[in-house]
Amino acid sequence: MTILTTTGEFVTSAAPAASTTASPRPADAHNPPKIVVRDFNFFYGESKVLHGIELDIPEKQVTALIGPSGCGKSTFLRSINRMNDIIPGARVEGLIALGGKDLYAPHVDVVALRRRVGMVFQKSNPFSKSIYENIAYGLRIGGIKDRRILDETVERSLQRAALWDEVKDRLNASALALSGGQQQRLCIARALAVDPEVLLMDEPASALDPIATQKIEELVYELKDNYTIVIVTHNMQQAARVSDRTAFFMLGKLVEYDNTRTIFMNPKVKLTEDYITGRFG
Amino acid sequence: MLKGNRRVADKFAITLLGASVVIIVAILVVIVGNIVIHGVRAVTWEFLTQAPRQGLTAGGIMPAIVGTAALVILMSIVAVPLGVATAVYLHEYTPAEGLNLAWRRFRVSKGLPGRRKLFFRAASALLATVTRSAVANLAGVPSIVFGLFGLGFFIQFIGRNIDRATQPPGEVLWGQGSLLWAACTLALLTLPTVIVATEEALRTVPQDLREASLALGATQWETIRRVVLPSSLSGIMTGAILGISRGAGEVAPILFTGAAYYLPYLPGDVTDQFMHLGYHVLILSTQSPDVEATKPLLYGTVFVLLALTFLLNLTGVIIRSRTRSRLHR
Numbered sequence: 001m002t003i004l005t006t007t008g009e010f011v012t013s014a015a016p017a018a019s020t021t022a023s024p025r026p027a028d029a030h031n032p033p034k035i036v037v038r039d040f041n042f043f044y045g046e047s048k049v050l051h052g053i054e055l056d057i058p059e060k061q062v063t064a065l066i067g068p069s070g071c072g073k074s075t076f077l078r079s080i081n082r083m084n085d086i087i088p089g090a091r092v093e094g095l096i097a098l099g100g101k102d103l104y105a106p107h108v109d110v111v112a113l114r115r116r117v118g119m120v121f122q123k124s125n126p127f128s129k130s131i132y133e134n135i136a137y138g139l140r141i142g143g144i145k146d147r148r149i150l151d152e153t154v155e156r157s158l159q160r161a162a163l164w165d166e167v168k169d170r171l172n173a174s175a176l177a178l179s180g181g182q183q184q185r186l187c188i189a190r191a192l193a194v195d196p197e198v199l200l201m202d203e204p205a206s207a208l209d210p211i212a213t214q215k216i217e218e219l220v221y222e223l224k225d226n227y228t229i230v231i232v233t234h235n236m237q238q239a240a241r242v243s244d245r246t247a248f249f250m251l252g253k254l255v256e257y258d259n260t261r262t263i264f265m266n267p268k269v270k271l272t273e274d275y276i277t278g279r280f281g
Numbered sequence: 282m283l284k285g286n287r288r289v290a291d292k293f294a295i296t297l298l299g300a301s302v303v304i305i306v307a308i309l310v311v312i313v314g315n316i317v318i319h320g321v322r323a324v325t326w327e328f329l330t331q332a333p334r335q336g337l338t339a340g341g342i343m344p345a346i347v348g349t350a351a352l353v354i355l356m357s358i359v360a361v362p363l364g365v366a367t368a369v370y371l372h373e374y375t376p377a378e379g380l381n382l383a384w385r386r387f388r389v390s391k392g393l394p395g396r397r398k399l400f401f402r403a404a405s406a407l408l409a410t411v412t413r414s415a416v417a418n419l420a421g422v423p424s425i426v427f428g429l430f431g432l433g434f435f436i437q438f439i440g441r442n443i444d445r446a447t448q449p450p451g452e453v454l455w456g457q458g459s460l461l462w463a464a465c466t467l468a469l470l471t472l473p474t475v476i477v478a479t480e481e482a483l484r485t486v487p488q489d490l491r492e493a494s495l496a497l498g499a500t501q502w503e504t505i506r507r508v509v510l511p512s513s514l515s516g517i518m519t520g521a522i523l524g525i526s527r528g529a530g531e532v533a534p535i536l537f538t539g540a541a542y543y544l545p546y547l548p549g550d551v552t553d554q555f556m557h558l559g560y561h562v563l564i565l566s567t568q569s570p571d572v573e574a575t576k577p578l579l580y581g582t583v584f585v586l587l588a589l590t591f592l593l594n595l596t597g598v599i600i601r602s603r604t605r606s607r608l609h610r
Binding site: 015081085088091112123125127128137141190191194 | 383395495503506
């Protein structure tokens with residue numbers, strides 16, 4: 001069902017098919033890029049794991065990062081909210097700019113940055129607090145104590161994450177009592193509660209069953225109206241279903257980046273085609 | 282088919298291992314049984330609520346119970362915050378990769394940007410290693426040495442100097458044995474247990490949770506205060522209680538730092554001396570003018586001391602098992 005609607009949607013949405021080259025720039029000139037990446041290199045100690053990445057991530061669209069394990073797609077994703085800062089020996093070169101500002105410039109407030117760039121992890125990681133307190137966490141550390149604002153935000157975030165109806169009667173129950181799929185949607189709601197501009201998702205459905213996965217995918221599809229979403233996935237069909245743009249990574253390099261339809265129907269690079277058709281990976 | 286001597290060796294090993302278990306249990310049963318049988322008889326309402334009388338051959342142990350409780354509470358107030366803070370620093374703020382790796386990373390970083398940061402990382406890892414071995418060594422120091430240290434450092438040095446600064450000449454208030462200095466001395470003895478247990482509890486908090494918090498724009502301290510500490514609280518409390526219950530039974534550290542031979546009144550201030558159950562046992566068994574008359578009192582005192590320690594341990598175990606069942610729900 002999702003496949004049908006999504007496919008139908010993608011034919012209409014991916015209208016400007018001017019992208020004949022594998023240029024990093026998005027085809028749509030009316031939609032300026034939210035995130036600009038230029039010659040971005042990443043090192044763990046001495047080993048270089050990302051080589052000269054260049055791409056533009058469009059605003060309020062879903063960009064999927066695909067590629068075999070260890071290709072650097074997660075590392076790249078975690079570079080966008082500087083979560084890699086906590087890894088000892090990590091070092092970057094080059095530019096990632098969010099809304100025109102270099103994220104790695106000196107004096108950038110990493111804490112403030114992470115409030116603008118939310119993240120959902122591969123394994124759902126709710127705090128061992130109530131459902132309510134999980135969602136309110138981001139607001140509370142932001143110093144908001146007003147019960148009314150908290151209540152409203154919790155409800156709105158849970159509704160956006162399509163979890164409200166399932167949990168509205170037990171907001172004070174432990175978040176750990178929820179099912180795996182619910183926990184992951186709770187984590188999405190928690191990230192949405194601080195009202196980020198960008199949402200990074202690191203294989204958000206890889207540990208979930210097909211039905212829970214479908215819910216997450218539908219959610220991603222709806223969220224792109226308000227958020228710029230970057231999603232790492234191992235599941236090619238998922239990338240095809242939910243994303244507008246797809247970047248194919250391999251061995252730390254960006255092999256091809258284009259409209260999702262182009263990547264899946266008519267890739268320019270032989271390697272991309274081989275990967276997508278399952279010849280390796 | 283097993284050869285004969287292998288079968289014999291097998292039987293022999295099982296017998297030996299089983300025998301050691303039986304011996305351990307038997308020793309415990311004899312000691313505890315003896316104390317319980319004789320002790321219960323001595324424990325009366327009068328025994329628990331009155332001060333010793335007639336040269337310690339009659340009366341109760343009320344000042345010792347109160348003194349022990351006050352000492353343990355005061356010691357916890359000193360030891361737990363200090364121990365938890367040290368453990369949080371060691372586990373959350375010093376480099377997780379350890380000294381060797383941090384140093385190697387610094388050495389190979391010649392000419393690369395961010396080398397200064399790697400140097401500070403290595404220095405911090407060195408500090409952590411030094412602190413950890415200091416803690417381990419502290420745990421190995423005999424308790425009588427803590428007692429002498431308490432006398433020399435807290436009373437003779439700190440206490441005397443406070444007196445010199447605040448009291449009229451010749452007056453001694455801080456520069457003598459007291460609840461406060463005994464509690465501080467005992468806290469030093471308890472610290473390693475608290476630090477090690479807290480670090481262990483912090484280790485059980487999944488890295489995922491820290492990342493989730495940081496990704497929401499929390500600072501490291503907010504992450505520790507709102508996520509890491511609440512998740513590890515019961516582990517920390519268990520460790521703290523076990524450490525405290527060990528400290529509660531120690532006599533040597535308080536011998537020179539404030540325990541009193543005999544006090545008919547209760548301590549009213551941290552500068553007062555106090556009676557202590559463990560010390561009272563020592564006094565009853567070595568200083569009594571009438572050994573036979575003292576015997577029931579001695580049994581009763583040991584029984585009360587054991588019961589208090591057991592209660593503390595039980596609290597620790599209950600907290601731990603509650604957390605476990607919550608984790609597996």
